Amino acid sequence: MTAHPKSNAAEPAGVTLWRRVADGLERGIGDGTYAAHSRLPGEIEIADRFGVNRHTVRRAIAALAERGLVRAERGSGTYVEARRIPYPIRTRTRFSEIVGRSGREASGRLIAGAIEAADRDIARRLEVKPGTELVRIDALRQADGVPICVGTSWFSAEQFPGAAKVYAAKRSITKTLAHFGVRDYRRSSTRLVAAIADASDAMWLNLERGGAVLVVDSIDVDQEGRPVVTSRARFAAERVEFTFDS
Amino acid sequence: MTAHPKSNAAEPAGVTLWRRVADGLERGIGDGTYAAHSRLPGEIEIADRFGVNRHTVRRAIAALAERGLVRAERGSGTYVEARRIPYPIRTRTRFSEIVGRSGREASGRLIAGAIEAADRDIARRLEVKPGTELVRIDALRQADGVPICVGTSWFSAEQFPGAAKVYAAKRSITKTLAHFGVRDYRRSSTRLVAAIADASDAMWLNLERGGAVLVVDSIDVDQEGRPVVTSRARFAAERVEFTFDS
DNA sequence: GCAAGTTGTCTATGTTACTAGACAACTCGA
Protein backbone atom coordinates (compact mmCIF):
# COMPACT_ATOMS: atom_id res chain seq x y z
CA MET A 1 0.00 0.00 0.00
CA THR A 2 2.05 2.86 -1.24
CA ALA A 3 -0.93 4.83 -2.49
CA HIS A 4 -1.34 8.03 -0.57
CA PRO A 5 -4.77 9.40 -1.31
CA LYS A 6 -4.09 12.48 0.82
CA SER A 7 -7.17 14.61 1.31
CA ASN A 8 -10.24 14.64 -0.84
CA ALA A 9 -11.12 18.17 0.23
CA ALA A 10 -9.68 21.36 -1.22
CA GLU A 11 -5.95 21.35 -0.57
CA PRO A 12 -4.51 24.54 0.78
CA ALA A 13 -0.90 24.37 -0.33
CA GLY A 14 1.62 24.71 2.44
CA VAL A 15 -0.69 23.55 5.21
CA THR A 16 0.11 20.26 6.90
CA LEU A 17 -2.37 17.42 6.79
CA TRP A 18 -2.86 17.25 10.53
CA ARG A 19 -3.65 20.93 10.55
CA ARG A 20 -6.31 20.52 7.89
CA VAL A 21 -7.87 17.75 9.95
CA ALA A 22 -7.70 19.89 13.08
CA ASP A 23 -9.33 22.78 11.23
CA GLY A 24 -12.03 20.47 9.94
CA LEU A 25 -12.80 19.18 13.41
CA GLU A 26 -12.74 22.65 14.93
CA ARG A 27 -15.18 23.78 12.31
CA GLY A 28 -17.45 20.90 13.25
CA ILE A 29 -17.24 21.98 16.88
CA GLY A 30 -17.91 25.56 15.94
CA ASP A 31 -20.93 24.94 13.76
CA GLY A 32 -22.56 22.53 16.16
CA THR A 33 -21.89 19.32 14.26
CA TYR A 34 -20.12 18.22 17.41
CA ALA A 35 -22.00 19.76 20.32
CA ALA A 36 -20.47 20.60 23.66
CA HIS A 37 -19.89 17.49 25.78
CA SER A 38 -20.65 15.24 22.84
CA ARG A 39 -18.31 12.51 21.71
CA LEU A 40 -16.29 12.87 18.55
CA PRO A 41 -16.23 9.96 16.12
CA GLY A 42 -13.47 7.45 16.85
CA GLU A 43 -9.99 8.20 15.58
CA ILE A 44 -10.25 5.48 12.96
CA GLU A 45 -13.50 6.85 11.63
CA ILE A 46 -12.15 10.38 11.53
CA ALA A 47 -9.06 9.12 9.72
CA ASP A 48 -11.36 7.40 7.28
CA ARG A 49 -13.46 10.49 6.67
CA PHE A 50 -10.48 12.72 6.02
CA GLY A 51 -8.64 10.02 4.13
CA VAL A 52 -5.58 10.13 6.36
CA ASN A 53 -3.77 7.86 8.75
CA ARG A 54 -4.97 7.46 12.29
CA HIS A 55 -1.71 8.92 13.62
CA THR A 56 -2.34 12.08 11.66
CA VAL A 57 -5.75 12.36 13.28
CA ARG A 58 -4.13 11.87 16.65
CA ARG A 59 -1.82 14.77 15.98
CA ALA A 60 -4.78 16.93 15.03
CA ILE A 61 -6.68 15.95 18.16
CA ALA A 62 -3.57 16.59 20.26
CA ALA A 63 -3.46 20.11 18.88
CA LEU A 64 -7.11 20.68 19.74
CA ALA A 65 -6.64 19.16 23.18
CA GLU A 66 -3.71 21.48 23.78
CA ARG A 67 -6.01 24.41 23.19
CA GLY A 68 -8.62 22.93 25.47
CA LEU A 69 -11.23 22.36 22.78
CA VAL A 70 -11.45 18.61 23.28
CA ARG A 71 -10.52 16.09 25.91
CA ALA A 72 -9.48 12.52 25.04
CA GLU A 73 -10.49 9.73 27.40
CA ARG A 74 -8.69 6.46 26.99
CA GLY A 75 -10.96 3.57 26.27
CA SER A 76 -13.97 5.79 25.89
CA GLY A 77 -13.56 8.46 23.29
CA THR A 78 -12.74 12.08 22.67
CA TYR A 79 -15.18 14.68 23.91
CA VAL A 80 -15.89 18.27 23.06
CA GLU A 81 -14.95 20.49 25.97
CA ALA A 82 -17.33 23.26 26.86
CA ARG A 83 -14.76 25.93 27.41
CA ARG A 84 -15.90 28.02 30.30
CA ILE A 85 -15.23 31.70 30.08
CA PRO A 86 -13.36 32.92 33.16
CA TYR A 87 -15.69 35.59 34.49
CA PRO A 88 -14.02 37.52 37.30
CA ILE A 89 -16.35 39.70 39.33
CA ARG A 90 -14.46 42.82 40.24
CA THR A 91 -15.15 46.49 40.71
CA ARG A 92 -14.56 46.79 36.98
CA THR A 93 -16.81 44.19 35.41
CA ARG A 94 -17.44 44.62 31.69
CA PHE A 95 -18.90 41.83 29.61
CA SER A 96 -17.07 42.76 26.41
CA GLU A 97 -13.72 43.13 28.17
CA ILE A 98 -14.07 39.82 29.98
CA VAL A 99 -15.07 37.97 26.86
CA GLY A 100 -12.33 39.66 24.86
CA ARG A 101 -9.71 38.58 27.38
CA SER A 102 -10.65 34.96 26.75
CA GLY A 103 -9.86 35.40 23.08
CA ARG A 104 -13.48 35.58 21.95
CA GLU A 105 -15.48 38.28 20.29
CA ALA A 106 -18.26 39.78 22.35
CA SER A 107 -21.53 40.82 20.80
CA GLY A 108 -24.85 41.98 22.11
CA ARG A 109 -28.35 41.87 20.76
CA LEU A 110 -31.29 43.91 21.93
CA ILE A 111 -34.30 41.71 22.63
CA ALA A 112 -36.64 44.39 23.89
CA GLY A 113 -36.56 47.92 25.22
CA ALA A 114 -39.30 49.54 27.29
CA ILE A 115 -40.22 52.22 29.79
CA GLU A 116 -41.68 50.86 33.00
CA ALA A 117 -42.29 51.87 36.57
CA ALA A 118 -39.79 50.70 39.16
CA ASP A 119 -41.04 47.95 41.46
CA ARG A 120 -39.94 47.89 45.05
CA ASP A 121 -36.89 45.70 44.52
CA ILE A 122 -35.47 47.58 41.55
CA ALA A 123 -36.29 50.92 43.16
CA ARG A 124 -34.31 49.94 46.25
CA ARG A 125 -31.35 48.92 44.10
CA LEU A 126 -31.30 52.17 42.15
CA GLU A 127 -32.10 54.20 45.25
CA VAL A 128 -35.18 55.77 43.69
CA LYS A 129 -38.83 55.85 44.71
CA PRO A 130 -41.01 52.90 43.66
CA GLY A 131 -42.94 53.87 40.57
CA THR A 132 -40.14 56.00 39.13
CA GLU A 133 -39.94 55.68 35.36
CA LEU A 134 -37.14 53.40 34.25
CA VAL A 135 -35.67 52.34 30.93
CA ARG A 136 -35.64 48.59 30.72
CA ILE A 137 -33.35 46.78 28.28
CA ASP A 138 -33.55 43.07 27.63
CA ALA A 139 -30.49 41.83 25.82
CA LEU A 140 -28.74 38.66 24.76
CA ARG A 141 -24.97 38.65 25.05
CA GLN A 142 -22.77 36.35 23.06
CA ALA A 143 -19.14 35.28 22.77
CA ASP A 144 -18.09 34.27 19.28
CA GLY A 145 -21.76 33.97 18.48
CA VAL A 146 -22.42 31.56 21.36
CA PRO A 147 -25.04 32.86 23.77
CA ILE A 148 -23.57 33.48 27.20
CA CYS A 149 -26.25 35.30 29.09
CA VAL A 150 -29.64 36.84 28.67
CA GLY A 151 -30.60 39.60 31.00
CA THR A 152 -32.37 42.79 31.85
CA SER A 153 -30.85 46.11 32.79
CA TRP A 154 -32.69 49.05 34.34
CA PHE A 155 -31.66 52.70 34.10
CA SER A 156 -33.32 55.87 35.26
CA ALA A 157 -35.50 57.08 32.38
CA GLU A 158 -34.84 60.65 33.45
CA GLN A 159 -31.09 60.28 33.36
CA PHE A 160 -30.90 58.05 30.27
CA PRO A 161 -33.76 58.93 27.93
CA GLY A 162 -33.93 56.62 24.92
CA ALA A 163 -31.26 54.31 26.29
CA ALA A 164 -32.78 51.32 24.52
CA LYS A 165 -32.31 52.93 21.14
CA VAL A 166 -28.71 53.78 21.92
CA TYR A 167 -28.02 50.25 23.11
CA ALA A 168 -29.55 48.83 19.95
CA ALA A 169 -26.96 50.76 17.96
CA LYS A 170 -23.93 50.39 20.21
CA ARG A 171 -24.65 46.90 21.53
CA SER A 172 -22.75 47.59 24.71
CA ILE A 173 -23.91 48.83 28.10
CA THR A 174 -20.59 50.57 28.66
CA LYS A 175 -20.86 52.48 25.40
CA THR A 176 -24.49 53.31 26.07
CA LEU A 177 -23.66 54.83 29.44
CA ALA A 178 -20.72 56.67 27.92
CA HIS A 179 -23.13 58.15 25.38
CA PHE A 180 -24.96 59.80 28.29
CA GLY A 181 -21.78 61.10 29.84
CA VAL A 182 -21.08 58.32 32.32
CA ARG A 183 -17.36 58.08 31.84
CA ASP A 184 -16.83 55.27 34.27
CA TYR A 185 -18.77 53.06 36.58
CA ARG A 186 -17.97 50.29 38.97
CA ARG A 187 -19.63 47.24 40.38
CA SER A 188 -20.91 47.85 43.87
CA SER A 189 -22.90 44.69 44.46
CA THR A 190 -23.14 41.26 42.89
CA ARG A 191 -25.43 38.46 43.98
CA LEU A 192 -25.29 35.04 42.40
CA VAL A 193 -27.66 32.11 42.63
CA ALA A 194 -28.17 28.97 40.60
CA ALA A 195 -31.34 27.80 38.93
CA ILE A 196 -32.59 25.33 36.39
CA ALA A 197 -33.16 26.56 32.87
CA ASP A 198 -36.78 27.30 32.09
CA ALA A 199 -38.21 27.29 28.58
CA SER A 200 -37.15 30.88 27.98
CA ASP A 201 -33.57 30.22 29.11
CA ALA A 202 -33.42 27.11 26.95
CA MET A 203 -34.44 29.12 23.94
CA TRP A 204 -32.25 32.18 24.34
CA LEU A 205 -29.20 30.42 25.73
CA ASN A 206 -29.57 27.37 23.54
CA LEU A 207 -29.52 25.10 26.56
CA GLU A 208 -30.73 21.59 27.18
CA ARG A 209 -33.86 21.15 29.23
CA GLY A 210 -32.74 20.83 32.81
CA GLY A 211 -29.46 22.65 32.22
CA ALA A 212 -28.16 24.97 34.91
CA VAL A 213 -28.27 28.73 34.79
CA LEU A 214 -26.55 31.20 37.05
CA VAL A 215 -28.65 34.20 37.96
CA VAL A 216 -26.58 37.28 38.62
CA ASP A 217 -28.04 40.41 40.18
CA SER A 218 -25.79 43.41 40.07
CA ILE A 219 -25.69 47.09 40.83
CA ASP A 220 -23.23 49.46 39.18
CA VAL A 221 -22.51 52.92 40.50
CA ASP A 222 -20.87 55.98 39.04
CA GLN A 223 -17.78 57.71 40.35
CA GLU A 224 -19.81 59.46 43.01
CA GLY A 225 -21.25 56.18 44.19
CA ARG A 226 -24.73 56.80 42.82
CA PRO A 227 -26.42 53.76 41.25
CA VAL A 228 -26.63 54.11 37.47
CA VAL A 229 -27.71 50.68 36.39
CA THR A 230 -28.87 47.44 37.91
CA SER A 231 -29.13 44.16 36.08
CA ARG A 232 -30.45 40.66 36.42
CA ALA A 233 -28.77 38.29 34.01
CA ARG A 234 -29.14 34.55 33.49
CA PHE A 235 -25.92 32.86 32.42
CA ALA A 236 -25.52 29.50 30.74
CA ALA A 237 -23.75 27.84 33.66
CA GLU A 238 -21.78 25.43 31.51
CA ARG A 239 -20.14 28.28 29.59
CA VAL A 240 -18.84 30.48 32.37
CA GLU A 241 -16.69 30.21 35.45
CA PHE A 242 -17.23 33.01 37.93
CA THR A 243 -14.43 34.06 40.19
CA PHE A 244 -14.35 36.58 43.00
CA ASP A 245 -10.89 37.83 43.73
CA SER A 246 -10.57 39.65 47.02
CA MET B 1 25.54 26.31 11.90
CA THR B 2 22.88 24.03 13.22
CA ALA B 3 20.83 26.81 14.77
CA HIS B 4 17.49 27.12 13.08
CA PRO B 5 16.03 30.40 14.15
CA LYS B 6 12.87 29.65 12.16
CA SER B 7 10.58 32.64 11.92
CA ASN B 8 10.50 35.56 14.27
CA ALA B 9 6.90 36.32 13.37
CA ALA B 10 3.84 34.68 14.87
CA GLU B 11 3.96 30.99 14.03
CA PRO B 12 0.76 29.50 12.77
CA ALA B 13 1.14 25.84 13.68
CA GLY B 14 0.77 23.44 10.81
CA VAL B 15 1.63 25.95 8.10
CA THR B 16 4.86 25.40 6.23
CA LEU B 17 7.60 27.98 6.33
CA TRP B 18 7.56 28.67 2.61
CA ARG B 19 3.86 29.31 2.80
CA ARG B 20 4.33 31.85 5.56
CA VAL B 21 6.93 33.61 3.46
CA ALA B 22 4.65 33.52 0.42
CA ASP B 23 1.80 34.96 2.45
CA GLY B 24 4.08 37.66 3.77
CA LEU B 25 5.18 38.64 0.30
CA GLU B 26 1.65 38.54 -1.07
CA ARG B 27 0.57 40.81 1.70
CA GLY B 28 3.32 43.22 0.75
CA ILE B 29 2.09 43.16 -2.83
CA GLY B 30 -1.46 43.67 -1.70
CA ASP B 31 -0.84 46.60 0.59
CA GLY B 32 1.40 48.42 -1.83
CA THR B 33 4.72 47.77 -0.09
CA TYR B 34 5.75 46.20 -3.39
CA ALA B 35 4.03 48.15 -6.15
CA ALA B 36 3.11 46.75 -9.54
CA HIS B 37 6.17 46.38 -11.77
CA SER B 38 8.49 47.08 -8.90
CA ARG B 39 11.32 44.79 -7.99
CA LEU B 40 11.16 42.60 -4.93
CA PRO B 41 14.17 42.51 -2.63
CA GLY B 42 16.74 39.88 -3.59
CA GLU B 43 16.15 36.31 -2.48
CA ILE B 44 18.99 36.52 0.01
CA GLU B 45 17.59 39.65 1.57
CA ILE B 46 14.08 38.18 1.76
CA ALA B 47 15.54 35.06 3.36
CA ASP B 48 17.29 37.29 5.84
CA ARG B 49 14.19 39.24 6.68
CA PHE B 50 12.07 36.17 7.28
CA GLY B 51 14.91 34.33 8.95
CA VAL B 52 14.80 31.38 6.58
CA ASN B 53 17.01 29.76 3.99
CA ARG B 54 17.18 31.16 0.49
CA HIS B 55 15.75 27.93 -0.92
CA THR B 56 12.68 28.37 1.22
CA VAL B 57 12.23 31.83 -0.22
CA ARG B 58 12.61 30.40 -3.71
CA ARG B 59 9.81 27.96 -2.99
CA ALA B 60 7.60 30.80 -1.81
CA ILE B 61 8.38 32.87 -4.89
CA ALA B 62 7.74 29.86 -7.12
CA ALA B 63 4.28 29.57 -5.59
CA LEU B 64 3.57 33.25 -6.24
CA ALA B 65 4.95 32.98 -9.78
CA GLU B 66 2.69 30.00 -10.41
CA ARG B 67 -0.27 32.19 -9.60
CA GLY B 68 1.06 34.95 -11.80
CA LEU B 69 1.64 37.44 -9.01
CA VAL B 70 5.36 37.82 -9.65
CA ARG B 71 7.81 37.09 -12.43
CA ALA B 72 11.44 36.13 -11.75
CA GLU B 73 14.09 37.33 -14.18
CA ARG B 74 17.41 35.61 -14.02
CA GLY B 75 20.28 37.93 -13.29
CA SER B 76 17.99 40.84 -12.68
CA GLY B 77 15.44 40.23 -9.99
CA THR B 78 11.88 39.28 -9.25
CA TYR B 79 9.15 41.69 -10.25
CA VAL B 80 5.58 42.24 -9.24
CA GLU B 81 3.29 41.36 -12.12
CA ALA B 82 0.41 43.66 -12.87
CA ARG B 83 -2.18 41.02 -13.56
CA ARG B 84 -4.07 42.04 -16.64
CA ILE B 85 -7.78 41.42 -16.70
CA PRO B 86 -8.76 39.37 -19.76
CA TYR B 87 -11.28 41.64 -21.50
CA PRO B 88 -12.99 39.82 -24.34
CA ILE B 89 -14.93 42.01 -26.73
CA ARG B 90 -18.00 40.12 -27.79
CA THR B 91 -21.61 40.83 -28.62
CA ARG B 92 -22.24 40.51 -24.91
CA THR B 93 -19.74 42.81 -23.27
CA ARG B 94 -20.48 43.71 -19.65
CA PHE B 95 -17.86 45.26 -17.44
CA SER B 96 -19.10 43.69 -14.21
CA GLU B 97 -19.36 40.22 -15.77
CA ILE B 98 -15.92 40.40 -17.28
CA VAL B 99 -14.32 41.58 -14.09
CA GLY B 100 -16.23 39.01 -12.09
CA ARG B 101 -14.98 36.23 -14.31
CA SER B 102 -11.41 37.13 -13.42
CA GLY B 103 -12.21 36.62 -9.77
CA ARG B 104 -12.39 40.28 -8.90
CA GLU B 105 -15.20 42.44 -7.64
CA ALA B 106 -16.46 45.10 -9.99
CA SER B 107 -17.58 48.47 -8.78
CA GLY B 108 -18.56 51.71 -10.44
CA ARG B 109 -18.52 55.30 -9.31
CA LEU B 110 -20.40 58.19 -10.87
CA ILE B 111 -18.09 61.11 -11.58
CA ALA B 112 -20.60 63.38 -13.24
CA GLY B 113 -23.98 63.27 -14.87
CA ALA B 114 -25.38 65.90 -17.25
CA ILE B 115 -27.79 66.68 -20.03
CA GLU B 116 -26.12 67.89 -23.20
CA ALA B 117 -26.80 68.27 -26.88
CA ALA B 118 -25.45 65.58 -29.18
CA ASP B 119 -22.48 66.62 -31.27
CA ARG B 120 -22.11 65.30 -34.78
CA ASP B 121 -20.04 62.24 -33.83
CA ILE B 122 -22.22 61.05 -30.97
CA ALA B 123 -25.38 61.80 -32.95
CA ARG B 124 -24.18 59.61 -35.78
CA ARG B 125 -23.40 56.80 -33.38
CA LEU B 126 -26.82 56.93 -31.71
CA GLU B 127 -28.56 57.52 -35.03
CA VAL B 128 -30.18 60.72 -33.83
CA LYS B 129 -30.10 64.29 -35.11
CA PRO B 130 -27.22 66.49 -33.93
CA GLY B 131 -28.44 68.66 -31.09
CA THR B 132 -30.73 66.00 -29.66
CA GLU B 133 -30.76 66.06 -25.88
CA LEU B 134 -28.63 63.31 -24.36
CA VAL B 135 -27.91 62.06 -20.87
CA ARG B 136 -24.19 61.97 -20.31
CA ILE B 137 -22.66 59.83 -17.58
CA ASP B 138 -19.00 60.01 -16.61
CA ALA B 139 -17.98 57.07 -14.49
CA LEU B 140 -14.97 55.37 -13.04
CA ARG B 141 -14.98 51.60 -13.04
CA GLN B 142 -12.91 49.51 -10.70
CA ALA B 143 -11.94 45.90 -10.08
CA ASP B 144 -11.24 45.08 -6.43
CA GLY B 145 -10.97 48.81 -5.90
CA VAL B 146 -8.27 49.23 -8.55
CA PRO B 147 -9.35 51.69 -11.26
CA ILE B 148 -9.69 49.98 -14.62
CA CYS B 149 -11.27 52.54 -16.86
CA VAL B 150 -12.80 55.97 -16.80
CA GLY B 151 -15.30 56.82 -19.44
CA THR B 152 -18.38 58.55 -20.70
CA SER B 153 -21.64 57.02 -21.84
CA TRP B 154 -24.39 58.80 -23.76
CA PHE B 155 -28.08 57.84 -23.82
CA SER B 156 -31.08 59.46 -25.35
CA ALA B 157 -32.51 61.84 -22.76
CA GLU B 158 -35.97 61.17 -24.10
CA GLN B 159 -35.69 57.44 -23.71
CA PHE B 160 -33.75 57.44 -20.44
CA PRO B 161 -34.77 60.46 -18.36
CA GLY B 162 -32.70 60.80 -15.21
CA ALA B 163 -30.35 58.01 -16.16
CA ALA B 164 -27.50 59.61 -14.24
CA LYS B 165 -29.42 59.39 -10.98
CA VAL B 166 -30.28 55.77 -11.60
CA TYR B 167 -26.68 54.96 -12.41
CA ALA B 168 -25.49 56.67 -9.24
CA ALA B 169 -27.64 54.25 -7.27
CA LYS B 170 -27.16 51.08 -9.27
CA ARG B 171 -23.52 51.63 -10.29
CA SER B 172 -23.98 49.54 -13.40
CA ILE B 173 -24.89 50.47 -16.96
CA THR B 174 -26.63 47.14 -17.45
CA LYS B 175 -28.84 47.67 -14.40
CA THR B 176 -29.52 51.26 -15.39
CA LEU B 177 -30.75 50.23 -18.82
CA ALA B 178 -32.78 47.42 -17.28
CA HIS B 179 -34.45 50.01 -15.06
CA PHE B 180 -35.77 51.67 -18.22
CA GLY B 181 -37.01 48.41 -19.67
CA VAL B 182 -34.02 47.49 -21.83
CA ARG B 183 -33.90 43.81 -21.07
CA ASP B 184 -30.91 43.06 -23.17
CA TYR B 185 -28.44 44.81 -25.39
CA ARG B 186 -25.49 43.79 -27.46
CA ARG B 187 -22.28 45.31 -28.69
CA SER B 188 -22.57 46.36 -32.32
CA SER B 189 -19.34 48.26 -32.75
CA THR B 190 -16.05 48.55 -30.90
CA ARG B 191 -13.12 50.73 -31.87
CA LEU B 192 -9.86 50.65 -29.99
CA VAL B 193 -6.87 52.98 -30.14
CA ALA B 194 -3.93 53.59 -27.83
CA ALA B 195 -2.86 56.85 -26.31
CA ILE B 196 -0.60 58.26 -23.65
CA ALA B 197 -2.14 59.10 -20.30
CA ASP B 198 -2.89 62.77 -19.82
CA ALA B 199 -3.16 64.44 -16.45
CA SER B 200 -6.81 63.43 -16.10
CA ASP B 201 -6.09 59.79 -16.92
CA ALA B 202 -3.18 59.76 -14.49
CA MET B 203 -5.44 61.01 -11.74
CA TRP B 204 -8.49 58.84 -12.27
CA LEU B 205 -6.66 55.68 -13.27
CA ASN B 206 -3.82 56.18 -10.85
CA LEU B 207 -1.29 55.88 -13.67
CA GLU B 208 2.27 57.02 -14.05
CA ARG B 209 2.92 59.99 -16.24
CA GLY B 210 3.55 58.61 -19.71
CA GLY B 211 1.64 55.39 -19.04
CA ALA B 212 -0.44 53.93 -21.83
CA VAL B 213 -4.20 54.09 -22.06
CA LEU B 214 -6.49 52.25 -24.42
CA VAL B 215 -9.35 54.30 -25.74
CA VAL B 216 -12.40 52.22 -26.53
CA ASP B 217 -15.35 53.63 -28.46
CA SER B 218 -18.38 51.42 -28.48
CA ILE B 219 -21.99 51.32 -29.56
CA ASP B 220 -24.54 49.02 -27.96
CA VAL B 221 -27.88 48.27 -29.55
CA ASP B 222 -31.09 46.75 -28.26
CA GLN B 223 -32.75 43.61 -29.49
CA GLU B 224 -34.24 45.48 -32.46
CA GLY B 225 -30.84 46.79 -33.43
CA ARG B 226 -31.49 50.37 -32.36
CA PRO B 227 -28.58 52.11 -30.64
CA VAL B 228 -29.26 52.61 -26.93
CA VAL B 229 -25.91 53.70 -25.60
CA THR B 230 -22.52 54.71 -26.90
CA SER B 231 -19.43 55.06 -24.80
CA ARG B 232 -15.89 56.30 -24.90
CA ALA B 233 -13.77 54.76 -22.18
CA ARG B 234 -10.10 55.12 -21.36
CA PHE B 235 -8.57 51.96 -19.91
CA ALA B 236 -5.37 51.65 -17.91
CA ALA B 237 -3.49 49.64 -20.54
CA GLU B 238 -1.32 47.81 -18.05
CA ARG B 239 -4.34 46.35 -16.27
CA VAL B 240 -6.31 44.87 -19.14
CA GLU B 241 -5.81 42.51 -22.02
CA PHE B 242 -8.37 42.90 -24.76
CA THR B 243 -9.27 39.95 -26.91
CA PHE B 244 -11.53 39.73 -29.92
CA ASP B 245 -12.77 36.22 -30.53
CA SER B 246 -14.33 35.70 -33.92
C1' DG C 1 -16.28 -12.06 33.34
C1' DC C 2 -15.99 -11.17 28.68
C1' DA C 3 -15.97 -9.12 24.16
C1' DA C 4 -16.05 -5.17 21.46
C1' DG C 5 -14.46 -0.78 20.93
C1' DT C 6 -11.78 2.97 22.49
C1' DT C 7 -7.32 5.79 23.26
C1' DG C 8 -2.14 5.44 24.24
C1' DT C 9 2.34 3.91 22.84
C1' DC C 10 5.81 1.62 20.38
C1' DT C 11 8.69 0.46 16.06
C1' DA C 12 9.50 1.05 11.28
C1' DT C 13 9.64 3.28 6.73
C1' DG C 14 9.09 6.55 3.03
C1' DT C 15 8.21 11.38 1.75
C1' DT C 16 8.49 16.20 2.22
C1' DA C 17 10.35 20.50 4.20
C1' DC C 18 14.21 23.03 5.37
C1' DT C 19 18.93 24.14 5.72
C1' DA C 20 23.66 24.46 3.80
C1' DG C 21 27.00 25.26 0.35
C1' DA C 22 28.69 25.61 -4.21
C1' DC C 23 28.59 26.98 -8.82
C1' DA C 24 26.46 28.20 -13.36
C1' DA C 25 24.03 31.54 -16.15
C1' DC C 26 22.60 35.87 -16.65
C1' DT C 27 21.86 41.29 -16.12
C1' DC C 28 23.43 45.68 -15.47
C1' DG C 29 26.17 49.61 -14.64
C1' DA C 30 30.78 51.55 -14.19
Add this chain to the structure above:
DNA sequence: TCGAGTTGTCTAGTAACATAGACAACTTGC
Protein backbone atom coordinates in the same frame (compact mmCIF):
# COMPACT_ATOMS: atom_id res chain seq x y z
C1' DT D 1 35.26 44.56 -20.64
C1' DC D 2 34.75 43.59 -16.10
C1' DG D 3 32.82 42.85 -11.64
C1' DA D 4 29.09 42.99 -8.53
C1' DG D 5 24.73 41.26 -7.95
C1' DT D 6 21.03 38.54 -9.44
C1' DT D 7 18.29 34.08 -10.36
C1' DG D 8 18.76 28.97 -11.62
C1' DT D 9 20.45 24.44 -10.49
C1' DC D 10 22.87 20.92 -8.32
C1' DT D 11 24.31 17.86 -4.17
C1' DA D 12 23.89 16.71 0.64
C1' DG D 13 22.24 16.27 5.28
C1' DT D 14 18.74 16.89 9.15
C1' DA D 15 14.23 17.30 10.91
C1' DA D 16 9.39 16.99 10.54
C1' DC D 17 5.43 14.84 8.39
C1' DA D 18 2.78 10.92 7.16
C1' DT D 19 1.85 6.10 6.67
C1' DA D 20 1.70 1.27 8.38
C1' DG D 21 1.13 -2.22 11.75
C1' DA D 22 1.04 -4.13 16.28
C1' DC D 23 -0.07 -4.25 20.94
C1' DA D 24 -1.11 -2.33 25.63
C1' DA D 25 -4.38 -0.09 28.69
C1' DC D 26 -8.71 1.17 29.46
C1' DT D 27 -14.11 1.75 29.18
C1' DT D 28 -18.49 0.18 28.27
C1' DG D 29 -22.34 -2.82 27.68
C1' DC D 30 -23.82 -7.47 27.66
